[in-house]
Amino acid sequence: MSEYFIAFSNINATYLIVVVIGAIAGYIIGALPGFSATMGVAIFVPFSYNMQTNSAFGFLIALYCSAVFAGSIPAILIRTPGTPAAICTVLDGYPMAQRGEAGRALGLACWSSVIGGVISAFILMIAAEFIATFALAFGHYEYFMLGILGLTMVIGMSSGTMAKGLIAMIIGLAIPLVGMDPMNGYPRFTFGSVQLLSGLQELPVMIGLFGISEIFVSFSAEDREKFPNQKITNLFSGIKDLLKNKMLIFKTAIIGTFLGALPGVGATTAAILGYDQAKKGSKHPEKMGTGQPEGIIGPECANNAVTGGALIPLLSLGIPGDPVTAILLGALMIHGLQPGPLLFVQQGIVVKGIFITVILSYLVILLFSVFSIKLLARLLNINSNVLYAFVLMFSLIGSYALRNSYTDIYVALAFGFIGYWMRKDGYPLGPLTLALVLGSMIEQKLSGALKLSEGSIVPFFTRPISLTLFLLAVAFTFFPVIRNWIIYKNKSTNGKKSWQSEQS
Amino acid sequence: MKKLIDFIKKHSLPVSLIFLGMIVLYWIRDYRQVPSGLSSAFFPRLVAILMIVLSVLTILIHFKKENEGEFTPSKSANFKILLTTVLFLSTINLIKHVHVVVGIVFFLVTYLKIIAKITWKKTMLITFIGTIILYGMIFLLRISL
Numbered sequence: 001m002s003e004y005f006i007a008f009s010n011i012n013a014t015y016l017i018v019v020v021i022g023a024i025a026g027y028i029i030g031a032l033p034g035f036s037a038t039m040g041v042a043i044f045v046p047f048s049y050n051m052q053t054n055s056a057f058g059f060l061i062a063l064y065c066s067a068v069f070a071g072s073i074p075a076i077l078i079r080t081p082g083t084p085a086a087i088c089t090v091l092d093g094y095p096m097a098q099r100g101e102a103g104r105a106l107g108l109a110c111w112s113s114v115i116g117g118v119i120s121a122f123i124l125m126i127a128a129e130f131i132a133t134f135a136l137a138f139g140h141y142e143y144f145m146l147g148i149l150g151l152t153m154v155i156g157m158s159s160g161t162m163a164k165g166l167i168a169m170i171i172g173l174a175i176p177l178v179g180m181d182p183m184n185g186y187p188r189f190t191f192g193s194v195q196l197l198s199g200l201q202e203l204p205v206m207i208g209l210f211g212i213s214e215i216f217v218s219f220s221a222e223d224r225e226k227f228p229n230q231k232i233t234n235l236f237s238g239i240k241d242l243l244k245n246k247m248l249i250f251k252t253a254i255i256g257t258f259l260g261a262l263p264g265v266g267a268t269t270a271a272i273l274g275y276d277q278a279k280k281g282s283k284h285p286e287k288m289g290t291g292q293p294e295g296i297i298g299p300e301c302a303n304n305a306v307t308g309g310a311l312i313p314l315l316s317l318g319i320p321g322d323p324v325t326a327i328l329l330g331a332l333m334i335h336g337l338q339p340g341p342l343l344f345v346q347q348g349i350v351v352k353g354i355f356i357t358v359i360l361s362y363l364v365i366l367l368f369s370v371f372s373i374k375l376l377a378r379l380l381n382i383n384s385n386v387l388y389a390f391v392l393m394f395s396l397i398g399s400y401a402l403r404n405s406y407t408d409i410y411v412a413l414a415f416g417f418i419g420y421w422m423r424k425d426g427y428p429l430g431p432l433t434l435a436l437v438l439g440s441m442i443e444q445k446l447s448g449a450l451k452l453s454e455g456s457i458v459p460f461f462t463r464p465i466s467l468t469l470f471l472l473a474v475a476f477t478f479f480p481v482i483r484n485w486i487i488y489k490n491k492s493t494n495g496k497k498s499w500q501s502e503q504s
Numbered sequence: 505m506k507k508l509i510d511f512i513k514k515h516s517l518p519v520s521l522i523f524l525g526m527i528v529l530y531w532i533r534d535y536r537q538v539p540s541g542l543s544s545a546f547f548p549r550l551v552a553i554l555m556i557v558l559s560v561l562t563i564l565i566h567f568k569k570e571n572e573g574e575f576t577p578s579k580s581a582n583f584k585i586l587l588t589t590v591l592f593l594s595t596i597n598l599i600k601h602v603h604v605v606v607g608i609v610f611f612l613v614t615y616l617k618i619i620a621k622i623t624w625k626k627t628m629l630i631t632f633i634g635t636i637i638l639y640g641m642i643f644l645l646r647i648s649l
Contacts, residue, residue, distance in 0.1 A: 410596075
């Protein structure tokens, strides 16, 4: 408890200003279709290098949280989600705005997001500490199996086919192989270059994959609709709807937090499940899609609850829950913090500071929305190409800032092309990002474990935690296959029944 | 020949990965072996083999399916990508050999005029404001370009 007081007392004017700037940056990024929270965090991480640790994380977490919420603004106003997580908000948000209740819809989205985010922050505080205490018993074997489990979960949940998810994962595993072998110090794939001895840095790779490639993809996108000059009034009119849907808020916040903690699931899946819950619990499910308040509350509460959930495995185990937390992992390490159970022991105040930042970010979002959401809606009319120019400049400067190396800028550009190529052919970037982060950890832990056991793999299957993680990894690998088989069986049984009833 | 080219276009990524996997397996054959633990070649070999196997699997699974990409790029989009890349590389060289402000101004003016296609007045205004913001960030955050 004392650590919370100390962390709270570290909040000063600089910290608050930085949180507000992060929230504004996240707002702009999330509100503009074609930009994503991942892109925003990837591009702005390098600018946090010279900040104090708590200010740096205040900035980045505020950016993350507000970008996820701000995706609902264009979803409601111009039927185009600003981020993939707002995909379900379109269904009821846009019809509500069309009948002149844009303020009510935006207010509902704002309040639901804030409540969902704050609930997930409280769950984060309890769960992360508990898991970290449990994970203190983990050794090389357990961490290796945890890495494998993380990869299998990502593949199982990735969009598109499992085969394409596996390909993306393999590319992600190949990237950390460039540079010095972590165990023996032998240079691999450096082609005699001194710059490549330290390997391909994660941040320029992420900037390329999520920043530059996004710009390239946007060149093929259609022009978005302009925001019509609609009056946005009465952002508080949705509060009665919130009070009527207390159970939905609670359920979707828990679902979102849980899904956020699972690697590779993400805010989009949480939003879809949140909408599904809203439909199931609605008194008039037939009216869903026509502008029902629960159609906004469910997905918005769930998608923002993911922010707290994704920080649980990151802080307690050092395993990122989604691409954004994969980037935050890099940021933590740049600031000299090694995420995992020891972080709670050695840097408890910093961890508590991160928890407080999540709650503070949502309060800033709430205040900011109430006073300036109308102004932000006008952002939708900015020429996207102007913003792309700035994103490219930020990408260039950000890639360079890590090591003052021009090689990193070329790496970012190269991965911009790779990301574009993968998306053009339907390969997901999520598995690649998580494999990139987990790849070197898996190699190190496997090597360390085999050294301890003198080459024997038996301890991987005799240690109880390691065996449990292995069985979970197998289950997650075959989960999509089993799920598709069950769906196929149900379809053929229903088809057979309807054919039989037609015959009789 | 046309069928082969169409096949390679449709499966460009897995085909590239098969070649990359084979090159990696050949490249690492002389890597250092160590008495205990994993050698430096173990993981690259494992990843290269998985790359080849999974790429073949992906080609077989998607052999008869239509391309399920997120989008189909148009000629104008490809031209914009090429132009952006040339601009990006030119800007890097200007920053390296001349000055960061010159590089930023060059990039913004050229991008906004040729790719964004906005008027000269707006281009100059955005370039002026943008250069101040970008240079200000570089200065305040002590990034030495």
